[in-house]
Amino acid sequence: MKRFITGNHAVAEAVRLCRAQFVAAYPITPQTPIYEKLSDWESAGELGGVMMRTESEHSAMAACLSASLTGVRTFTATSSQGLALMHEMLHMAAGLRVPVVMAIVNRTLAIPWAFWSDQTDSLSQRDTGWMQVYCEDNQESLDSIIQAYRIAESILLPCMVVLEANFISHFMEPVEVPTREEVDAFVPSVAIPRRFDMENPGYVAAVVNQAQYRDFRRLTQEAMEAGLNVIEDVDRRFREHFGRGYGLMDSVQIEDADLVLVTTATITSTARLVIARLRQKGHRVGLLKIRIFRPFPVLQLRSVLERVPRIAVIDRNISLGREGIFCSELKAALANSSQRHMIQGYLAGIGGTDVTPDVIEKIVLHALEMDKATDGPIWIS
Amino acid sequence: MHETPRYLDPETIIPIARGSTEAFKTGTWSNRRPVHMQKVSPCWTGCPAGNSIPRALLMASQGDLDGALSVFLEESPLPGVCGSVCYHPCEASCNRGSWDGAVNIRAVERAASQFGHAKPEVLTTKGSDQPVAVVGSGPAGLSAAYHLARLGHPVTIYEANEELGGLLRWGIPEFRLNPEVLDRDLGRLSSLDVNVKTGITVDAQGLDELKATYKAVFLAIGASASKRLDVEGANLRGVLSGLEFLTAVRTRSHGNLSGKVLVIGGGNVALDASLSAVRLGAREVFVACLEQREQMPASPEEYEFAMQEGVVFHHGWSPTRIVDEGGRLQTDFIKCVAVCDEHGCFNPTCDESIIMKLETDWIIQAIGQQADLRMFSGSGIVPTVMPGPVQTDPSDMETLVAKVFAGGDVVSGPGSVVQAIADGKRAAVAMHFRLLGKEFPEAQRRVILGAGPGFSIDALFRGRKGWDPASVVKFEDLEPLFLDRRERGSAAVLDPSLRKRGFEEIVRSLDSVTAASEAARCFFCGTCSACDRCYLFCPEICISGGREGGTAAYAANPEYCKGCSVCSAVCPRGVMSMGEGL
Numbered sequence: 001m002k003r004f005i006t007g008n009h010a011v012a013e014a015v016r017l018c019r020a021q022f023v024a025a026y027p028i029t030p031q032t033p034i035y036e037k038l039s040d041w042e043s044a045g046e047l048g049g050v051m052m053r054t055e056s057e058h059s060a061m062a063a064c065l066s067a068s069l070t071g072v073r074t075f076t077a078t079s080s081q082g083l084a085l086m087h088e089m090l091h092m093a094a095g096l097r098v099p100v101v102m103a104i105v106n107r108t109l110a111i112p113w114a115f116w117s118d119q120t121d122s123l124s125q126r127d128t129g130w131m132q133v134y135c136e137d138n139q140e141s142l143d144s145i146i147q148a149y150r151i152a153e154s155i156l157l158p159c160m161v162v163l164e165a166n167f168i169s170h171f172m173e174p175v176e177v178p179t180r181e182e183v184d185a186f187v188p189s190v191a192i193p194r195r196f197d198m199e200n201p202g203y204v205a206a207v208v209n210q211a212q213y214r215d216f217r218r219l220t221q222e223a224m225e226a227g228l229n230v231i232e233d234v235d236r237r238f239r240e241h242f243g244r245g246y247g248l249m250d251s252v253q254i255e256d257a258d259l260v261l262v263t264t265a266t267i268t269s270t271a272r273l274v275i276a277r278l279r280q281k282g283h284r285v286g287l288l289k290i291r292i293f294r295p296f297p298v299l300q301l302r303s304v305l306e307r308v309p310r311i312a313v314i315d316r317n318i319s320l321g322r323e324g325i326f327c328s329e330l331k332a333a334l335a336n337s338s339q340r341h342m343i344q345g346y347l348a349g350i351g352g353t354d355v356t357p358d359v360i361e362k363i364v365l366h367a368l369e370m371d372k373a374t375d376g377p378i379w380i381s
Numbered sequence: 382m383h384e385t386p387r388y389l390d391p392e393t394i395i396p397i398a399r400g401s402t403e404a405f406k407t408g409t410w411s412n413r414r415p416v417h418m419q420k421v422s423p424c425w426t427g428c429p430a431g432n433s434i435p436r437a438l439l440m441a442s443q444g445d446l447d448g449a450l451s452v453f454l455e456e457s458p459l460p461g462v463c464g465s466v467c468y469h470p471c472e473a474s475c476n477r478g479s480w481d482g483a484v485n486i487r488a489v490e491r492a493a494s495q496f497g498h499a500k501p502e503v504l505t506t507k508g509s510d511q512p513v514a515v516v517g518s519g520p521a522g523l524s525a526a527y528h529l530a531r532l533g534h535p536v537t538i539y540e541a542n543e544e545l546g547g548l549l550r551w552g553i554p555e556f557r558l559n560p561e562v563l564d565r566d567l568g569r570l571s572s573l574d575v576n577v578k579t580g581i582t583v584d585a586q587g588l589d590e591l592k593a594t595y596k597a598v599f600l601a602i603g604a605s606a607s608k609r610l611d612v613e614g615a616n617l618r619g620v621l622s623g624l625e626f627l628t629a630v631r632t633r634s635h636g637n638l639s640g641k642v643l644v645i646g647g648g649n650v651a652l653d654a655s656l657s658a659v660r661l662g663a664r665e666v667f668v669a670c671l672e673q674r675e676q677m678p679a680s681p682e683e684y685e686f687a688m689q690e691g692v693v694f695h696h697g698w699s700p701t702r703i704v705d706e707g708g709r710l711q712t713d714f715i716k717c718v719a720v721c722d723e724h725g726c727f728n729p730t731c732d733e734s735i736i737m738k739l740e741t742d743w744i745i746q747a748i749g750q751q752a753d754l755r756m757f758s759g760s761g762i763v764p765t766v767m768p769g770p771v772q773t774d775p776s777d778m779e780t781l782v783a784k785v786f787a788g789g790d791v792v793s794g795p796g797s798v799v800q801a802i803a804d805g806k807r808a809a810v811a812m813h814f815r816l817l818g819k820e821f822p823e824a825q826r827r828v829i830l831g832a833g834p835g836f837s838i839d840a841l842f843r844g845r846k847g848w849d850p851a852s853v854v855k856f857e858d859l860e861p862l863f864l865d866r867r868e869r870g871s872a873a874v875l876d877p878s879l880r881k882r883g884f885e886e887i888v889r890s891l892d893s894v895t896a897a898s899e900a901a902r903c904f905f906c907g908t909c910s911a912c913d914r915c916y917l918f919c920p921e922i923c924i925s926g927g928r929e930g931g932t933a934a935y936a937a938n939p940e941y942c943k944g945c946s947v948c949s950a951v952c953p954r955g956v957m958s959m960g961e962g963l
Contacts, residue, residue, distance in 0.1 A: 095395065193391035195397055201399065202397040202398055204397045204398075206402050207402075208396050209406040209407065209408065210409055212396070212405065212406065219387060219388045222386075223388040223389065
């Protein structure tokens with residue numbers, strides 16, 4: 001049944017449908033409506049799980065990872081400063097291999113204070129060992145939460161589902177909300193290993209030596225690498241079950257493209273229109289949406305872009321001192337390609353500025369005409 | 382069903398410890414590691430004989446006087462003798478001295494010799510085809526014979542008297558050294574290959590014969606000739622010599638003394654003579670000496686005894702002449718204002734304007750002894766130019782005559798019993814290596830105690846692991862938090878009023894219980910007592926060990942030890958120390 005709801009609401013629906021047993025969170029704009037919605041349901045007896053109102057995001061994650069160690073399905077959500085505060089616990093969650101699912105509503109990081117969409121908060125958590133899924137719209141946000149539980153619990157790694165402030169979190173869109181039965185049939189009942197077990201107690205914050213640390217990291221990396229197949233498999237089954245899917249990435253008309261525009265999240269929707277318009281004008285351009293950031297689908301990207309001579313990447317984020325983070329990641333992924341690519345990075349939408357069709361068209365045309373890419377990003381305003 | 386890949390096994394993908402955290406090894410945190418290294422104590426290095434005092438006292442403290450005696454016997458044949466008459470330099474350096482008074486080490490050694498049962502151990506049989514002779518059976522000769530026999534050499538002792546003991550038997554009064562104690566020490570020689578020939582005085586010709594018969598000879602005839610005063614009247618009737626007087630008293634060949642007796646001299650022989658005179662019935666006994674009380678070579682303990690028995694001391698007087706005043710002896714003195722010159726050498730300065738006269742019936746001159754080497758003239762032992770005491774190479778104690786070695790008072794002049802024992806031990810080792818055709822091995826340098834010169838013959842031949850004899854534990858190295866304060870235990874002393882009736886020994890032995898209690902005051906500096914503190918305090922619970930057989934050792938498991946040094950900090954006796962880069 002389609003319902004006209006915000007992205008935050010869609011996320012909350014997914015959490016409830018997945019029968020999350022434990023939600024620990026702390027409010028922060030623009031994530032707060034998720035928290036409020038779950039809270040409303042809890043007080044109405046409609047959540048099915050319990051909520052823990054922690055004094056900080058750091059504690060929220062500590063609570064989630066602890067609960068998860070007892071075999072409980074958990075959820076939290078945060079944004080921006082809250083995510084930054086949680087950073088230490090993100091490493092712990094990944095190190096403890098707990099399948100916590102978290103919604104991140106991208107928001108600018110202070111300073112200056114602002115409340116707009118910007119991906120730097122979640123991308124800053126790149127190296128914490130969390131899987132990251134970037135959503136294009138409200139439907140994908142809901143679906144990605146459902147997928148995330150199945151993925152995370154299969155591979156025993158935490159997963160963040162990332163949606164953008166305002167453009168998803170607060171914009172209302174028609175969203176197909178599956179029934180409880182449909183979700184129950186897709187998301188298996190909880191079977192998370194109970195590593196906190198009163199009958200078989202253990203100490204999980206132990207100190208290890210150098211070689212042991214290395215070996216644990218290596219196992220986690222192996223899990224991450226195996227995660228790509230799991231993500232693809234879960235998405236394929238999701239498509240079979242619900243009739244829609246997303247893949248590791250989504251490509252549009254790239255087979256014969258002279259240039260492929262690489263986007264993430266909501267900018268993709270606008271770019272779809274622009275690419276269609278430019279195709280009508282005779283430009284051989286295509287579009288590639290990167291959906292999964294961690295684990296990064298290097299081989300898949302290399303394969304898809306193999307014959308594409310020109311690539312333009314739009315980033316709504318910046319690693320200060322370098323460039324847009326997706327652009328850097330893509331360059332690194334293609335560094336070992338047999339084919340040489342011209343890859344040009346553009347910064348658009350930073351601070352939640354509007355990325356209109358005209359802006360995107362300008363970027364594509366600019367990239368088509370370039371002789372040589374600049375090493376740094378080009379700011380579009 | 383697929384096998385679960387390693388990266389998905391819930392029990393192996395996270396650092397989870399069930400039951401024990403030992404899966405997680407923290408030993409790489411630090412390159413510092415505790416090292417269980419036994420060291421030596423100041424008393425041990427302070428003992429010329431090299432007695433392993435903390436080890437002996439550790440055993441005594443546990444009531445094991447057999448074990449304590451066997452430790453003393455590692456380095457010396459005469460624990461009873463030293464336990465009675467040693468001037469105990471060990472106690473002077475005892476770390477407990479500044480805490481609550483030095484441990485009464487001498488008394489514990491005496492008790493071990495009295496109540497313990499142990500046999501000397503043979504260290505090697507390598508000397509078995511190298512018979513040696515020892516001339517003289519005082520402490521130096523006995524020590525050399527004892528250790529040479531322990532090194533496998535067949536030993537023959539030649540003693541001029543009819544009984545063994547030399548100075549110990551004839552020069553030290555029975556009230557200071559109980560003959561039973563001496564005989565008990567001598568009795569332990571019987572288990573060794575030591576042949577005794579008494580009543581034989583070795584002279585130059587005899588020495589030549591010994592050189593021909595034995596592979597080596599140790600000469601330890603002591604310093605038995607009393608020096609005589611170089612003053613008018615020193616040869617008058619009634620003027621006796623100290624050592625001869627003591628020997629006569631000891632052999633009961635001296636009659637009673639009546640009237641007043643003057644003893645001239647400030648050493649132990651002088652005080653022994655004064656106390657002997659008291660026992661022979663002297664009405665008044667005076668001691669006149671150059672030295673002030675604190676400068677006297679005599680032991681403070683014996684001085685106390687003399688005071689208790691009414692001996693009157695005249696300090697700082699130098700005799701100038703002795704005059705026969707109608708059957709009584711008048712001694713004239715001038716004031717001695719300094720015994721030593723500015724270089725610290727014996728060179729008295731006197732003020733002739735200050736005089737004293739003492740009229741007595743007897744005079745005993747006890748101003749020192751020297752070796753009597755007349756019978757060795759022509760042997761080559763005594764230098765023909767500037768004849769003096771026997772000279773030896775200090776590195777191996779060999780005299781000017783090859784394969785004739787010497788030690789004790791015959792070389793160094795009157796010294797202490799314990800120094801003579803040390804000389805005998807050192808000579809035994811030197812002779813042994815010489816006869817085996819070896820230079821002093823490097824191993825001997827590794828058993829030097831502290832800065833030397835003492836060394837452990839036991840460690841040299843039996844080896845000792847986990848021990849650094851060069852390292853001396855200072856008071857600062859101890860952890861006094863664990864140390865109680867308890868007054869020094871003293872042996873019973875015969876009441877002064879009862880002493881004059883005979884030659885009963887003044888200082889009695891501790892009983893075995895009191896000896897154990899006094900031994901328990903010992904800090905056992907540098908010697909592991911298996912007190913388990915390192916084990917108990919280790920926050921990582923990674924120290925293991927304890928006592929195994931006779932030795933105690935602890936070690937930290939390097940897989941878990943973080944080098945925090947708690948074990949080293951809590952070690953009461955400086956055994957656990959921190960090492961780098963291990």
